[in-house]
Amino acid sequence: MAGPSPMTPLDLQTPIMAAPMAGGPSTPELAAAVSAAGGMGWLGCAYLTPEQIVEQAARVRALTDRPFGINLFVGGWSRQAGRDETAPMLKLLAEAHAKLGLPAPSAPSIGIDPFPAQLEAVLDVSPAAFSFTFGMPRAEELQRAKQQGIKVFGTATTVREAHLLAQSGVDGVIAQGDEAGGHRGSFAGAFEQSMVPVLDLVEAIGGETGLPILAAGGMMDGRDIRRALDRGASAALLGTAFLGCPEAGVSPAYRRALQTVEGDPTVITRAFSGRPARGLPNGFSRQVEATRTEIPRYPLQNAMTRPMRAAAAQQGEADYLSMWAGRGVARLREMPAAELVAVLWAELQAAGEMVAAE
Numbered sequence: 001m002a003g004p005s006p007m008t009p010l011d012l013q014t015p016i017m018a019a020p021m022a023g024g025p026s027t028p029e030l031a032a033a034v035s036a037a038g039g040m041g042w043l044g045c046a047y048l049t050p051e052q053i054v055e056q057a058a059r060v061r062a063l064t065d066r067p068f069g070i071n072l073f074v075g076g077w078s079r080q081a082g083r084d085e086t087a088p089m090l091k092l093l094a095e096a097h098a099k100l101g102l103p104a105p106s107a108p109s110i111g112i113d114p115f116p117a118q119l120e121a122v123l124d125v126s127p128a129a130f131s132f133t134f135g136m137p138r139a140e141e142l143q144r145a146k147q148q149g150i151k152v153f154g155t156a157t158t159v160r161e162a163h164l165l166a167q168s169g170v171d172g173v174i175a176q177g178d179e180a181g182g183h184r185g186s187f188a189g190a191f192e193q194s195m196v197p198v199l200d201l202v203e204a205i206g207g208e209t210g211l212p213i214l215a216a217g218g219m220m221d222g223r224d225i226r227r228a229l230d231r232g233a234s235a236a237l238l239g240t241a242f243l244g245c246p247e248a249g250v251s252p253a254y255r256r257a258l259q260t261v262e263g264d265p266t267v268i269t270r271a272f273s274g275r276p277a278r279g280l281p282n283g284f285s286r287q288v289e290a291t292r293t294e295i296p297r298y299p300l301q302n303a304m305t306r307p308m309r310a311a312a313a314q315q316g317e318a319d320y321l322s323m324w325a326g327r328g329v330a331r332l333r334e335m336p337a338a339e340l341v342a343v344l345w346a347e348l349q350a351a352g353e354m355v356a357a358e
């Protein structure tokens with residue numbers, strides 16, 4: 001393998017990263033396999049307790065001594081929710097619960113923002129890199145991570161967000177294009193106004209901030225990665241492409257849905273978590289959109305749909321699962337993660353001249 005990509009502030013053999021995917025997909029086995037193969041794996045730890053974060057990191061370290069990253073959600077935690085806000089959604093969820101054989105749904109009370117305690121766990125673990133999405137940590141939190149030698153990356157969906165991140169002192173910016181699967185990282189403005197194609201976003205943010213850029217969104221093969229590098233990215237962050245790996249923590253129903261996709265059926269919906277996220281449409285998301293049911297904010301909606309999603313995963317019911325996926329999903333390839341990194345790297349090297357000639 002060739003040397004590290006220029007500007008990547010991490011000691012990587014290839015500029016290929018497996019994106020953090022909270023809620024199960026980014027397992028320690030997936031992250032470790034990608035890191036061991038010369039790329040870098042990220043753990044999506046937003047829904048984990050501090051103890052679980054420490055445990056997952058230990059599992060990665062038991063498998064590889066290569067660098068890996070940890071990702072958290074920061075900000076966007078709202079504890080306000082009146083009964084009025086939840087009543088229409090509870091009515092709709094009641095139908096889903098009845099179909100899945102669950103007791104009637106309820107609106108759980110929302111506790112304190114888990115981020116500060118999760119960050120302490122990240123600092124204990126001291127991974128090579130830490131990234132965040134949905135907002136920005138406080139300046140002293142960011143500085144503590146940096147002082148420990150952890151490289152810190154924030155997620156931006158616009159140039160304005162990238163500027164805010166640059167001012168906060170991050171080591172690099174994740175440019176999340178509109179193609180990306182999963183939650184939109186937008187935090188300074190409406191997400192509808194933050195739908196920028198990844199290649200344009202990479203170029204604009206790189207030019208404006210001069211910081212290393214990790215490109216994220218819709219990249220499925222080495223040629224896609226080549227294009228992002230040519231526009232100024234230091235590395236590419238692929239989420240959906242790694243969902244086809246056996247190491248990814250994907251339920252059988254979700255996996256089947258990913259295998260049978262044609263074209264780009266993905267939609268952006270707030271139906272499952274209360275925050276806009278791109279994924280495969282299904283019975284539940286369509287019903288929420290069709291009935292225009294009021295959707296409580298994150299994290300309440302996320303907590304309210306959790307029993308439904310958990311039961312659906314167990315019962316193989318794709319209509320009630322959140323199935324995040326990016327716009328390139330139809331090009332998903334099923335193979336072990338180490339093999340995928342090797343294939344992507346070979347394609348990336350071969351693509352140099354082809355893409356330059358386009």
Ligand SMILES: Cc1cc2nc3c(=O)[nH]c(=O)nc-3n(C[C@H](O)[C@H](O)[C@H](O)COP(=O)(O)O)c2cc1C
Nearest residue numbers: 019021022044133180181182217218239240324326
């Ligand atoms: C299943 C899934 C879960 C995700 N979870 C997270 C997450 O926890 N934190 C985060 O910053 N991004 C998350 N993302 C977004 C990815 O980090 C990345 O932006 C995206 O996967 C890139 O687009 P692609 O899926 O088209 O490759 C998730 C994406 C997917 C597909």
